[in-house]
Amino acid sequence: MVEINRMGVIGAGQMGSGIAQLAALNGVDVWLHDSDVEALTRARNSISKNIERQVSKGHLTQDVAHNALRRLRCTCNLEDFGSVDLVVEAIVESEDVKKNLFVQLDKIVEGSAILASNTSSISITRLASATTRPSQVIGMHFMNPPPVMKLVEIIRGADTSDDTYQATRCLAERFGKTVICSNDYPGFIVNRILMPMINEAFYTLYTGVASKEDIDTGMKLGTNHPMGPLELADFIGLDVCLSIMKVLHIGLGDSRYAPCPLLVQYVDAGRLGRKRGIGVYDYNTEQKETKS
Numbered sequence: 001m002v003e004i005n006r007m008g009v010i011g012a013g014q015m016g017s018g019i020a021q022l023a024a025l026n027g028v029d030v031w032l033h034d035s036d037v038e039a040l041t042r043a044r045n046s047i048s049k050n051i052e053r054q055v056s057k058g059h060l061t062q063d064v065a066h067n068a069l070r071r072l073r074c075t076c077n078l079e080d081f082g083s084v085d086l087v088v089e090a091i092v093e094s095e096d097v098k099k100n101l102f103v104q105l106d107k108i109v110e111g112s113a114i115l116a117s118n119t120s121s122i123s124i125t126r127l128a129s130a131t132t133r134p135s136q137v138i139g140m141h142f143m144n145p146p147p148v149m150k151l152v153e154i155i156r157g158a159d160t161s162d163d164t165y166q167a168t169r170c171l172a173e174r175f176g177k178t179v180i181c182s183n184d185y186p187g188f189i190v191n192r193i194l195m196p197m198i199n200e201a202f203y204t205l206y207t208g209v210a211s212k213e214d215i216d217t218g219m220k221l222g223t224n225h226p227m228g229p230l231e232l233a234d235f236i237g238l239d240v241c242l243s244i245m246k247v248l249h250i251g252l253g254d255s256r257y258a259p260c261p262l263l264v265q266y267v268d269a270g271r272l273g274r275k276r277g278i279g280v281y282d283y284n285t286e287q288k289e290t291k292s
């Protein structure tokens with residue numbers, strides 16, 4: 001079984017930066033890549049700030065923090081990934097873009113390396129088919145935010161080997177996560193159940209059943225969820241939610257998974273949620289508690 005000591009993370013957005021932070025704090029050497037240099041700068045700053053905050057609260061020693069930051073290297077050059085044991089990609093939720101990246105990575109990383117995807121819903125079997133190593137391709141789906149959430153959902157593609165599964169599972173457990181394993185069907189376990197609920201919340205708003213605040217309060221206090229579904233959608237990113245609904249709709253071939261027109265319209269308008277300052281809620285004018 002491959003032991004993972006050097007890891008590559010691709011995509012320095014909300015998920016990739018959190019995964020890189022988690023890896024660096026757990027003794028793994030990490031290369032973090034993004035095609036956008038500003039995203040890399042933002043990610044490094046946010047990781048440093050998060051780690052410093054943990055030191056000031058007494059949760060980490062200065063030494064541990066210093067070593068973690070030393071383990072993290074940022075790069076715009078994919079060629080730097082030549083010696084990593086595992087790469088996890090957390091780029092945009094698009095099958096074509098992810099496949100294209102896997103084709104490039106397949107040529108760059110060593111033959112023994114594992115290619116993992118943090119995809120929320122896209123078929124691991126189809127991503128694997130773009131490579132010459134389908135037995136070493138796997139889904140490693142962290143929850144948002146990765147340093148805080150306790151779960152990693154591992155998805156085995158049609159050809160994922162037991163060795164690849166065990167090495168990925170060991171890595172997630174080294175990060176202190178509880179692992180669940182899903183077969184490769186649209187949305188896997190978590191988003192197969194969560195996204196239709198979020199989509200239904202959009203339909204509830206769209207058809208005028210209630211205000212966004214009452215929908216969120218209803219689900220928070222009525223079902224004991226820590227966040228309401230619309231607030232959660234803003235936190236995940238409305239573009240990510242829409243991409244997942246499209247995968248469910250096409251992959252399961254059932255009209256009940258059709259994305260709500262209001263969700264589509266918000267994404268068309270660039271209202272992508274917290275990361276853009278506006279989604280269902282406007283974070284520039286409305287006072288909402290920060291969750292991350």
Ligand code: NAI
Nearest residue numbers: 011013014015034035036039090091092093119120144236
């Ligand atoms: P994000 O929009 O915050 O970050 C994506 C990053 O990828 C951006 O910095 C962008 O510049 C970069 N990027 C895009 N294409 C690239 C390419 N070809 N090469 C290098 N960098 C590229 O997105 P987020 O929310 O971090 O999501 C990333 C992935 O994680 C998606 O597949 C999403 O479905 C999945 N995911 C998202 C969760 C969430 O709550 N947002 C939860 C679990 C998984």
